[in-house]
Amino acid sequence: MIGIFLSHAYKRMTRSVSFEKEMATTVFLGLITIMAVVYALLLGLALEKILEKSLGVSDSVSFLNGLLLYYFTSEFLIRYFMQNLPVLEVQPYLHLPIRKSAIVHFLLGKSLVHILNVFVFLLFLPFALSVVVRDYGIVNALSWILSIWLFSLSVHFIMILFKKKLDDTLWGLATIVLVFGLFAAADYFGWFKLSEVSAALFNLTVTWSLFPVVLFLVLAGLYYGLYSYFLSSFYPEDLSVSKEKSFVHSSDLTILKRFGIMGGWINVELKLILRNKRTRTILVLGALLLLYGLIFYPEETYTETMPGFLVFVGIFITGIFMINYGQFLFSWQGGHYDFTLTQPVSMRQYVESKYWLISSVTIACFLLSIPYVYFGWRFLFLHLACTLFNIGINSFIIMNMAMWDPKKVDLTRSSAFNYQGVGAAQWLMGFPILLSPYIFYLPLSYLGYSNFGLVAVGLAGLIGFTMHPYLIDFTTRRLIKKKYLMASNFRSE
C-alpha cells in the first residue's frame, strides 16, 4: 500500500504541468538545501574546536547541553516556515476500500521524510563521536545523540499539531508570543535560566540511561495523539488547508471612480490585494521593508564609504512592493484572464491600470520614507531619485518581464516559502531591476561625482516617466501578442 502511495506521489510531482516549467525553482531550492547541509556539517565538524579551543570551555558537553533548548527554539521557528502540513491528496482514496489508518500512517510517516529531521545528526553527530565518547563512553554518547534526535522529532510532530490547530489564528500568535516572552522574562528577571534548564535536562541523557526511553514514549504519545486526531477528522474539508471563510469588507475607493474603467480595474485589484493572504503578506512585507534603511543609514561605514550601495537600498525601500507584487503582475488575475479577454476592455486601459497601481504604491512608499530626513537631507534626495527610477524605468521592466511565461497564482495558499507560480522569470527579474540604476550611476560615481550619479538615476527615471504613454503602448502591444499563450497557461493548473 505504502509503495502505491509513494508511486502516486512521485507521479503527481513529475506529471504536473508545471513540473518542467518550475525546474529552475526546484534546482534553486535544491542548491539552497545542499548549501545548508554542507554548512551544518562543517559546523558540526568544527563544533569541538569552536567550544574547546576558541571559547576555551572546559566541560564542553554540559555547555552544549545548556545551548540545546535555544537550538530547539530556533528549530521550532525554522520548522514553522519550512515545514508544511502533511496534506496528501487523500480525496481520491477515501471512497476506495483502503483502511483509513493506512492512509494516516502514510501521511504522518511521509511527513518525517524531511531534511530538518536529520539535521541534528549533521550538527551533533561528529561532536557525539569525538567529545561525548571521550568524556562519557560510547553507550552514553549514543544515548545523547539519540535523545537529541527524538527531541527533534517531537518538535516535528508538535509543529504539525500547532499548524493544524493554531496557525493563522490569534491564539497561535498569542501562544508563541507568550512562550517566548516567558523565556525572555525568566532570563531577564532571573526566575530561571533557560540555559540551566536545558543543561539539567540534557545532562540526564548521559547520567540516566532510561532518559531516551522516556523521550521515545513522549514521541510515541505525540504520534498516537496526532494519529487519532487525523483519523477522527478525516474528511476532505478538515484535511485541506482551511479556506478563508471570513468576509473582509472593503468598499470602493470613491476617488478612483473619476478615472473611469481604469479606476474600476484598480479598485478590483486593490480588493484582490486586500482579500487574499498571499498578497496581503506582500503588502505587510513592503511596510516592514520601509524600515530597511534603519540598518544602513545610521552607519557611517555604509553612508560614507559605500555610497553606491545606498542606491540599492533606495530602490528596495521605495520599490519592494512593485518588485514583489509585480513579478506576478498578470498571474494574480490569471484566474479570470478569459474574463478580461471577452469583456469590452481595451488592453491599453488594462496595462495602464496596472502601471498606475504599482506606481502609486511606489510613490506612497516614497512619502512614507520621508522621515529618513532625520539622518540627513541626502536620503530624501536618494529616495526621490530611486522613486523616479522605479516608476519611470523599473515599472516597465517588471511589466514586460511578468509576461514571460506566466503561470496562474493560487491566491488561497499562504505565502511563506510558497513557490507556486514561480518560474525562471521570477528568479531572473531581480537582476535588471536592481542593476539597471547602476548603468546611470556608476560612470559618474567612478569619476568622483556620486551625487551627479544620483541625479543621472533620477533623470533617467524622469525621462522614462515622461515617455510613459509610449512605453505603455509598447507594453500593450506585447501583451496582445502574448495573449493566447498566457490564456492557455492560466487555464492549466
Added chain:
Amino acid sequence: MIVIDTLRKEYKGTPVVDIDSLSIGQGEGFGLVGNNGAGKTTLFRLILDLIKPTHGEVMIEGKDVKGNDEWKKFVGSYLDENFLISYLTPDEYFKFVGTLHGHQDADLITVLSQFEELFNGEITGKKKYIKDLSKGNLKKVGIAAAFIGNPQVVVLDEPFENLDPTSQIRLKSLLKKEKQEKKLTYLISSHDLNHVTEICDRIVILEKGKVIKDLRGQNLLSELESYFKA
C-alpha cells in the same frame, strides 16, 4: 451574425476543430451537441478569440474577431469559472462588468431584475465571495453577467449543468423571451438533448471537431436520439 470560414484548430497535429463553413443568423437559437471531446468548448473559445486558430477565421458582424475588440460590446459569454473574479462578491462583480459596458446603476438593476427568480435570493445582497459559492450558484452568476450590456449574442457552455430543475426551467423561459423580444442570438452547448431541442431551432452535431449534422425544423429530438443511439 457569426460566420465561420475554414476554421481549424490543431493540437500537435491532431485537429480538434475543423469546420469548413458555418454561419449563424441573427435571432437564431443555436445548439451545439456532441460527445465528450467533440470540440464544443474549443469551438466556443475560438469564436470568443480565446485561442488562436491554426487556420481560418471567425467573423462577427463581418469583422474578424482576431485583433478587434468591437464585438465584445455586444457579445456576452460564460464558458467556465475563468470568467468569474473569485475574490469579489457577486454584487461587486456585476457592478464591475456593468462599468465595463458603460452601464449606470439603473441599467444594471434592470438587467439583474430578470434574474431575481433565478437567483432565488442566494446571490445578490449576500456577504459572500464568488469563490465560496456552490457550483450551481457560480453558473448563475456567470450567466447573469453574460446578459449585462444588452448583448445581441450570448455564448453559454453547458448552461444547464449543475442547475437545479427550477432554475433550468427559468433559464429556458428567459432565453426564449429574450429571443422573441430582442431577437437575441444564443449559442448553447449541452449534453441534455431535451433542453437543447426545447430552446434551439437549429442544432449542430459536432464529432471530432467536424460538423456531422446541421439540423433544423421539427422532430429535432427524435433525429438527435437516433443519431446518438447508433
